[in-house]
Amino acid sequence: MIEFKHVDIKYGDFTAIKDLNLTISAGEFFTFLGPSGCGKTTTLRALVGFNIPASGQILVDGKDITRESVEKRQIGMVFQSYALFPTMTVYENIAFGLKVRKLPKDEIDRQVNQVAEKIRISSQQLKRNVAELSGGQQQRIALARAIVQEPKILCLDEPLSNLDAKLRISLRSELKRLQRDLKITTLYVTHDQDEAMNLSDRIAVFNNGYIEQVGTPYDIYNHSRSEFVCDFIGDINRLEAAMLSDINRQTGASLKENLTGFIRIERVLSLEKPHTARLKGTVEDLEYNGMLAKYTVHACGQTIKIVEKNDGREFFRPGQEIIFYISPDDIMQYQ
Ligand SMILES: Nc1ncnc2c1ncn2[C@@H]1O[C@H](COP(=O)(O)OP(=O)(O)OP(=O)(O)O)[C@@H](O)[C@H]1O
Ligand SMILES: [Mg+2]
Structure with missing residues (x-):
């Protein structure tokens, strides 16, 4: 268990x-999720031992490590730039930390091969120079180099x-599999909300040196606790007084009309459900990617985004009237 106090x-x-x-x-x-400069790396480096807090404590399994040396902490770290040794082979890179610890040669060999297998690095690749590898391959080696030390925390x-988008997604699922197999406590930093949602058991959303919310991906997305979190994680619509008033009138809800209402774009429905308000608008624009159509719609004197799955019907065109439904239960409001 890790505690920041x-x-x-x-x-x-x-x-x-x-x-x-x-x-x-x-x-x-x-x-740790949040925009650039919010303090994610700073916090992570304090856990690893590269930053010493001005005050407060960091505990691992009840032990205060706030001022302990980096080496003693047994925490593995992989940086954004892989920081591999460019003149060494893949094998030598992975083995580096074990050599520093002066392990016997055959033990190093056993451990390097074991990790290589886990992370799907072939024996051919082990012999290659890291400078000859692609970004994705290098990132794998960086991960192997951290894991081979059997850190308590990664x-x-x-x-x-x-990495490019496709490789990111494939390495992402490998990372998840690996973490599940090794059951190693993992702290992950990203400003990509999609990545955070996909990988994490829990997420801390950082903003400007503070944590805005800690929760499961489900919680953070569906019960965002602040406007910042709501806006940062996923696409939202802002509902203004006129539309809120119409929704209140139709459903008997008591949304605060002096506050903005926030609703995820996919919660604006194209089919009627119980306890929803029926609203009418005009399509201004259509973005279509094959699977989804994203409409920009003018309704109640404001703009709203609506997303519809491709179900084989013709899509609405700009200028056409569109009917949509909103449940007051899907609207989030903040003081
Ligand atoms: N070595 C440093 N000296 C002075 N200020 C720093 C230093 N490192 C970071 N900062 C400042 O501390 C704040 C937090 O930086 P940090 O690197 O933790 O952000 P981050 O959330 O990791 O951002 P990014 O997503 O861009 O990596 C920023 O305002 C940054 O300018
Ligand atoms: Mg950073």
Whole structure:
């Protein structure tokens, strides 16, 4: 178990992290999510030992490690830039930490081969120079190099961000499989909400040095606790007073008309359901990608996005009237 207790982290006069409190369970895949500069890397580096907090404590299994040396912590880390040794072979890169620990040669050999198998690096690839490998392959080696040390905790700072979209998705599922097999407590940093939702048991959403919300992907998406979280994680519509008032009138709900209402775009329905308001608008624009049609619609004096799955019917065209339904239960509001 990892605990951050009232942790402040400063760079000179600048406080990057303010009073951070967080508990991560053993075996969890836990993600720090947030926009650039919000303090994700700073927090992760404090756990690994590269940043020492100005105040507060970091505990691992009840033991205070706030000021312990990096080497003693037994935490593996993979950085955004893989930081491999370019003149060494793949084998030598993976074996590096074990050599530093002066393990016997045959033991190093056994462990390197075992990890290579887990991470699907062939014996051919082990002999190659890392400079000859693609980005995705290098990222795999970086991961193997961290895992071979059998760390208690694995920290990954945007490990997939240098890769193209397809490779990112395939490495993402490998990473998930590996973490499930090894059951290693994993802290993952990303600013990609899709990646966070896909990989994590729980997510902490960071904003400007604070945590806005901690929860499962389901919670964070469906019960966003603040406007920031709601907006950062997924596509939303902002509903203004006129539309909220119409929804209240039709359903007897008591949405606050002086506050903006937020609704996920896929919760604006094209088919009627019980306890929904029936609303009318005009299609202004259509984005179509084969699977989905995304409409921009003018209704109640505002713009709203509606997304519809391709069910074989003709799509609506700009200028056409469209009927949609909204349940007040799907609307989130914040003070
Ligand atoms: N070495 C440093 N010296 C001074 N300020 C720093 C240093 N490292 C980070 N900061 C500042 O601390 C804040 C948090 O930075 P951090 O690197 O933790 O952000 P991040 O969430 O990891 O962002 P990104 O997604 O861009 O990697 C930023 O305002 C940044 O400018
Ligand atoms: Mg960072």
